[in-house]
Amino acid sequence: MQRLRRLLRQRSVRRSDGAFVVEGTKVLEAALDAGAAIEAVYFAPEAHRQVAAARLLARLEAAGVRCFALRAGVIERVADTTSPQSLCGVVSTLERPLEALAAAAEVLFVCVDVRDPGNLGAIIRSAAAAGVGGVICCEGSADPYNPKVVRASAGALFSVPIALGIDAAEAFSALHAGGFTVLGTLARGGEDYASAALSPKLALVLGNEASGLPVELAGGLDGSVSIPMASATESLNVAMAATVLGFEIARRRRQDAATKPGAPSI
Numbered sequence: 001m002q003r004l005r006r007l008l009r010q011r012s013v014r015r016s017d018g019a020f021v022v023e024g025t026k027v028l029e030a031a032l033d034a035g036a037a038i039e040a041v042y043f044a045p046e047a048h049r050q051v052a053a054a055r056l057l058a059r060l061e062a063a064g065v066r067c068f069a070l071r072a073g074v075i076e077r078v079a080d081t082t083s084p085q086s087l088c089g090v091v092s093t094l095e096r097p098l099e100a101l102a103a104a105a106e107v108l109f110v111c112v113d114v115r116d117p118g119n120l121g122a123i124i125r126s127a128a129a130a131g132v133g134g135v136i137c138c139e140g141s142a143d144p145y146n147p148k149v150v151r152a153s154a155g156a157l158f159s160v161p162i163a164l165g166i167d168a169a170e171a172f173s174a175l176h177a178g179g180f181t182v183l184g185t186l187a188r189g190g191e192d193y194a195s196a197a198l199s200p201k202l203a204l205v206l207g208n209e210a211s212g213l214p215v216e217l218a219g220g221l222d223g224s225v226s227i228p229m230a231s232a233t234e235s236l237n238v239a240m241a242a243t244v245l246g247f248e249i250a251r252r253r254r255q256d257a258a259t260k261p262g263a264p265s266i
Contacts, residue, residue, distance in 0.1 A: 003079045005043070007090065012142045017233040018093050020145035024085035025052045026075060032059060036091050037262055040066045043087035046074045053086050067087075068073055070140025093145060096137060098163040098171060102178035105133025105161070107249055109174075110182075112168045112217065113140040121152020122239035123206065128156035131253075136171055136203075137164040168205075172220035175203045182224045184213050185245065187235035190224035198249055204229030206238050 006013040007021045014020045019039060031038055041060055047053040061067055075084050099107060109127050114120050115250050120142040127135050137144055144150075144162050172182050181199040183192065185206055205221065207213035213221075227236060228243055236244070 001075065001078050002148075004088070004090070008078070008147050011146070012014045014093070014145045014216040017097075017138070019090050020150065020152055021078060021088055021147060022091050022094060023088040023147065024151070025056050026159075027150060027155045028060075028087065029056050030090050030237075031089070031091050032056070032063065032065075034158035036063045036066075036094065036158055038063075039090040039092065040068060040128045041087060041089040042070050042075065042078075044069050044070055045072050047086040048078065050086060059086070061248060070189065081099065088148055095162050095164050096134075096160070098166055098174050099178070101134035101136065101161050101163050102175060104178065107132045107246075108134050108136060108175070108180070108203045109246070110136045110138065110203050110205045111141045112138045112173060112205055112213060113211075114206055114238060115140070116141055116147035116209055117142045118152045119209060119237065119239045121154075121157075123242045124149070124153040124160050124162070125156040126243040126246050127237065130243070130250045132160070132246050132249075134161040135240045136166060138166050138168040138171055144179070145231070166219055170213075171221055172203075172205075176220075180213075182220065184221045184224040185223045185241055186226045187212060188226055188229075190226035190260065193245055193248055194241070194252040196225045198224070198252060204245055204249075207243055209238050 006263055007017065007019060022031055028041065043057060047054060047057060057067055079088065081119060109122065109123060109132055111120060111209055142165060144157065150157055175182050180201045180203045182203045185204060205213060227241055
């Protein structure tokens with residue numbers, strides 16, 4: 001149990017062990033469905049009385065995952081939440097090299113100093129929903145394996161490729177080398193996203209919740225976009241902005257596909 005506590009609370013332990021904790025039936029099920037390497041699962045006595053949890057435990061055991069029963073009250077002392085789930089698991093970390101993401105994806109989100117775990121988890125969830133090919137977490141951003149990020153991603157962490165711990169300027173250079181257009185996102189002053197050219201290979205850079213993108217990174221951008229807002233609104237939450245932009249890109253991709261020669265008419 002001490003290892004579970006350390007993995008939940010210490011980023012350095014997650015990095016050194018190459019593992020993190022997943023809490024709850026839905027997120028563990030997403031890990032299993034994605035073929036993630038699940039080291040072990042721990043469950044409270046009530047798990048077998050819960051239909052979804054009992055069904056998942058049967059699947060895990062059939063897949064050869066080690067499942068350990070805990071005494072009543074133990075999971076409450078370990079878990080990261082005040083109302084813990086009835087089961088949790090230790091899963092191997094999933095990140096990929098930036099070059100691998102750039103080679104496989106057409107659209108990427110690049111997080112620069114996105115520090116709030118809930119925001120990062122929501123960005124990953126939106127990336128999965130909008131079909132974004134990966135998320136790059138540059139140095140200074142929250143740890144994608146922080147339990148709050150894992151919960152906020154609602155399982156999307158297992159379907160969206162992630163690269164992390166990369167210097168932002170180095171990431172921009174690598175993306176340019178891979179043929180990407182790198183666009184910054186600004187609360188105000190960028191080109192209206194609705195009319196901006198969103199190129200086939202696009203990296204959208206999302207900045208810090210309070211201060212936005214560092215000025216010194218401007219030279220590495222090919223341009224910037226903004227989402228027009230009513231004057232009384234200071235800015236959108238960074239995760240909300242990522243959602244709006246991600247679905248605008250998805251809409252345009254669908255529109256382009258529908259207008260290509262040979263596309264079926266509706």
